[in-house]
Amino acid sequence: MAQKPSIPKGTRDFLPDEVAKRNYIFDTIKASFRKYGFEPIETPSFELTSTLLGKYGEEGDQLMFKIFPRGNKLRPLLNATETTIDIISKELNIDYNTNKISDKALDKLTNVFVNRMAEEVLRYDLTVPFARFVVQHQNDLSFPFKRYQIQPVWRADRPQKGRYREFYQCDADVVGSDSLIYEVDFILLFDEVLSNLGLKDFTIKINNRKILAGISEVLNASDKIIDITVSLDKIDKIGVVGVKNELTKSGFSDSFIKKLEPLFDLRGSTKRKLKVITEYLANSNIGLEGVKELLKVIKMVQNLGLKNAKLEFDVTLARGLNYYTGAIFEVKANGVKMGSICGGGRYDDLTGVFGMKDMSGVGISFGADRIYDVLNELNLFPKNVDASLDVLFINFGEKEQDACLKFIKDLRANNISSEIYPSPVKVQKQMKYANDRGVKYIALVGEQELEQGVIELKNMQSGEQQTMSLEEIITHLTH
């Protein structure tokens, strides 16, 4: 009995029309990346564990696909002495009578064996591998270095809407300059690409880590900033009272929450929010610097103008990736239930961990798969993206086939995609095949046409049909 085939969860197959639509997205993004002066690079699908581990926080480490060691790399496992095994099994609470191990213990085992022994991991994003790339190739690059990169990344997450375990990121980054010009450029890039893809209603949210640092300074609680922003983010959902309750539950004192109070008023227009935050951060140098940077970027963007994007300051934008130090971006498509479709930010010292100091960088990422889902839901894909075969020749038999193959050679030389049905079966069947494939034209060359040296060309969409010479067909189809 044949087994039913399947693919790992969180992964997908792509049919030809889906690939066509995806390529349309990739091509649109690439075209703009090039226009803004970015050059493509590629890096391997997997990296050394030491390169990636610890760069995304604890959560990231957990979500990384580890490559199980093989051969000699496995030797440490075998070298474990009986006493170490004994200690481990005691620690893990293995019941030798039932041989049962709890799920928690298994997770621990995974940690011990896989996390420590895996020397290679699938890449989790494109930014950290890029930092590694810059450090390794610094002598071959001129700075500021601008690169774009479109490759898949993997996360051992639990799939749900808009969340896959294998997906594409389309990144553009600049390293070697702290100029705010690039922040502005990236906002324009978001606007241009998403507008070109047909999106009309989307919001670019912007924040600055220095503002968040300023808030921690004012509150004198630098380690709590994430908790605070996560709660603040819920104001629209659960209201001020709900947020206060949640903060109390998280163990914050009433006096502390009182100090937070002015932040609950961060609502309304960006202009108003900026005013509130400026007052709040009056005594924090770093905070005010963040506000200054933000203001400058917003002003520059306003001067240049945006097509469709709304630019909005959002303090609750923290983004888990802990290497961001300046601007933080996130893009949401409005009117669709979907997480952020793009993200990005500035990192002052990403290459620092790899031994290269003072290389400020800033970058963005387009989530191609989520953009695909959004365009699909909003019906924004152009009709003609899945460019199929131009001409299919109907097969009438050996003699006709030879003539058709010559025609096909000429058509192809003129960049017109064409082929002949492989066997002289019933015309009806061949027509149906052409129809199913969405072929644009079919060509009929039977005994009669062969004698007269002509081709009967039928437009499959209109149903119109006319007799033409090969040259006429070529001019007809290339104009």
Added chain:
RNA sequence: GUGGUUGUAGCUCAGCUGGUUAGAGCGCCGGAUUGUGGUUCCGGAGGUCGCCGGUUCGAAACCGGUCUUCCACCCCA
């Protein structure tokens, strides 16, 4: 990681409180139509009812486990 949800033909799904041979639509194959598709009509093929175990005279249906799907939280693209 936490909570919930789903699994019956290639696809979308029916299948009443357990009862004999498991259904529909779409798709597929053949014919009506020997040089004309997307419409119509006729006929046909296709299912260990996710998997393992249990309850029962009897299980697609009930129970347990497991995998899978989708969703929310968390996190993020």
